[in-house]
Amino acid sequence: MESALVQMFKALGSESRLRILKVLLTGRYSVNELVSILDMGQSRVSRHLKLLMNANLVSVRREGTWAYYEAARPADKEETTPWFDSLSSTRLDLPGAQEDDSRRQICLELRRQKSQKFHDQVAPQWSMIRKELFGNEAVIEHVLKPFKNEKIIADLGCGAGELLPKLVQSAELVIGVDSSPAMLDQARLVIESQNFVDRVELRLGTLEHLPLADSEAGAALLNMVLHHLAEPVQVLKEVRRALCASGRLVVCDLVRHDEEWMRDKYGDLWLGFTDKEIGRFFQQAGFEILSINHYDAPRAGILVAVAQA
Secondary structure, eight states, rough: OOOOOHHHHHHTHHHHHHHHHHHHHHHBBBBBHHHHHHHHOOHHHHHHHHEEHHHHHHHEEEETEEEEEEEOGGGGGTOOOOHHHHHHHHHOOOOOHHHHHHHHHHHHHHHHHHHHHHHHHGGHHHHHHHHHHOTTTHHHHHHHHOOOOOEEEEEETOTTTTHHHHHHHGGGEEEEEEHHHHHHHHHHHHHHHHHHHGGEEEEEESSOSSSTTTEEEEEEEEEEEEGGGGGGHHHHHHHHHHHHEEEEEEEEEOOOOOTHHHHHHHHSSSBBBBBHHHHHHHHHHHHHEEEEEOOOOOOSEEEEEEEEO
């Protein structure tokens, strides 16, 4: 029987598997997405994935009927393996490898477009959808509790602006950011109706490229946003850039679940997250995690995580 080390080196001895692993070091992808990114047949990709999984280089996360593959990072095992970092930063001089990243960006853009199209369509009903998820105001109070006497709070993915009136009670200025013009139109109605126009700024922009200067915000909120993002870690890194030193980030999102129908009804890209995944996201983005708490809600459990830049 082959040792784990032999299996690992055999798995790394294939140019195709090196390309797959390099892509998976950037995030999670389904088999169909890997087929389009790598321009390989599905059976070939599946075969290589199996060998990488047998060598403990790749892990799979199943969400309902979908399966997503990602690199089995050393951090999961509390050990360091320098070649992981080396492969991440190395340009692979292999046939087809140079086009992988551009095709990967196309794949991620398709994810973003799908999510934004959904939110543009449901903008007028978004407040009702949020209530279906939260149930009552109890969870909202836990989300808002970490914010106290802030100069600037950034509500990232502010949607229809339901939380803007509550956030202004804890800040001199609240900046609401969303990529959907339809959502910002709804948010503008909220702040105008409650006469908060001078204390709220609405900015159109993606979370991957925030319309915020370096260290502009003292605190930030991602409320029911992470599971709509194509690349959660990249967004958290961008949030880290926009926060001042020791700035606080609050993430409210769904606990991992198997309610597949929520993809269609709510436009979800991910079916929630485990505490371990949230912790790893924060760590990779340069945050220190302060707490993670769970709360009951009608559709799925909700977690509220607090971290510091």
